[in-house]
Ligand code: ADP
């Protein structure tokens with residue numbers, strides 16, 4: 164039997180983070196009364212004329228810039244004609260040729276090293292409404308609140324060769340688009356959804372074979388599972404000498420399988436034609452240059468920078484994963500420049516507290532200045548790690564000056580060499596036998612003596628300094 168390899172291309176729909184819809188001024192809102200955010204434009208009334216949302220164009224261009232695509236100076240909206248009750252116009256307003264962005268791509272890392280996944284295009288389009296099937300009344304109701312919501316569709320070349328690669332690609336794409344605030348990207352809300360195109364071909368072949376398309380996956384896990392299932396299903400077909408049919412399928416997470424929905428339509432079935440109600444979309448070179456200049460550093464660049472500052476890969480990943488965490492970290496490290504110590508405090512104390520209380524770091528009473536202060540007290544040995552961690556809950560509740568709190572609680576560490584020398588002299592005087600043994604070469608006894616000193620100071624002495632002072636006095 165010939166060995167087959169999977170060939171996968173993705174089409175990702177991301178809802179753009181705009182206040183209003185793509186062609187009217189209705190708000191983009193979720194969870195409200197059905198049909199409470201509609202107007203003559205987004206409900207498809209005859210004669211209503213669309214007006215393009217400039218912000219949506221900017222966000223699409225921004226996505227293209229971040230992904231190394233070419234942003235076209237002129238792109239065109241077309242009507243993609245089909246009938247469905249949630250599509251009041253009878254067509255989706257989309258872009259066929261040329262789309263707003265072409266080319267570009269994203270590098271992923273897999274076991275065999277890096278791989279570059281090329282993008283075919285990014286285009287703008289509007290979302291449809293929703294049909295609500297009311298089983299009790301035996302009716303289907305239509306809610307058009309979502310109709311006209313701005314989307315970008317990102318289409319890859321068929322460069323992906325496994326479920327792991329596909330999942331890594333969409334996670335990375337999601338991270339970038341959320342970071343750039345192109346989309347809010349809430350998967351469970353359908354703000355980021357993925358169609359998977361998949362076929363099998365003889366390993367190493369340069370041609371493409373018939374594919375199936377699995378529509379509307381809205382979790383990373385489901386993308387992986389649907390691909391695994393399809394690889395097995397199509398392998399089974401080839402093994403039995405049966406053809407793969409070009410069709411649209413749905414993934415059923417409960418049964419972990421894909422099911423045929425309909426045979427796939429071809430582009431010409433949609434009778435695409437230029438949308439006569441909209442002028443071409445223009446992104447002037449000057450506008451594009453301004454958008455490029457305003458592009459913030461990408462997650463990959465921030466990760467490299469954090470690693471260069473001395474953070475571990477895991478710390479960098481945690482900071483990048485939480486909203487505002489990198490901003491908070493940067494503010495704190497401008498005040499006190501010990502990034503590793505700050506990152507440890509953030510990942511071990513601050514971010515878990517944020518998550519528990521469901522707030523973002525910059526909303527916390529414990530400000531970057533307070534965290535920097537706490538780190539400074541640890542660095543100069545005024546606070547032991549233990550004491551710092553004990554103070555944290557109160558600082559989290561009230562904020563304020565950690566040095567003042569430490570003094571009020573009497574937990575500052577004694578790091579005054581004179582005070583420690585006095586304690587050390589007491590300990591040496593109180594343990595003549597141990598001292599003699601130490602001086603006879605049993606240097607392990609040092610830790611016993613340090614322990615005695617710590618106990619005498621009721622834990623307040625700086626243990627490192629205590630060890631140093633004792634060693635020095637014992638060797639005099
Ligand atoms: P359509 O818009 O009809 O779905 P496209 O030609 O625009 O078709 O391709 C859509 C996606 O399908 C792209 O991501 C492309 O890479 C992918 N694709 C095309 N042919 C194949 C194939 N034979 N196997 C896997 N993926 C494919």
Ligand code: MG
Pocket residue numbers: 174358376
């Ligand atoms: Mg498709």
Ligand code: ZN
Pocket residue numbers: 184187188189200201202203204205206311
């Ligand atoms: Zn509207």
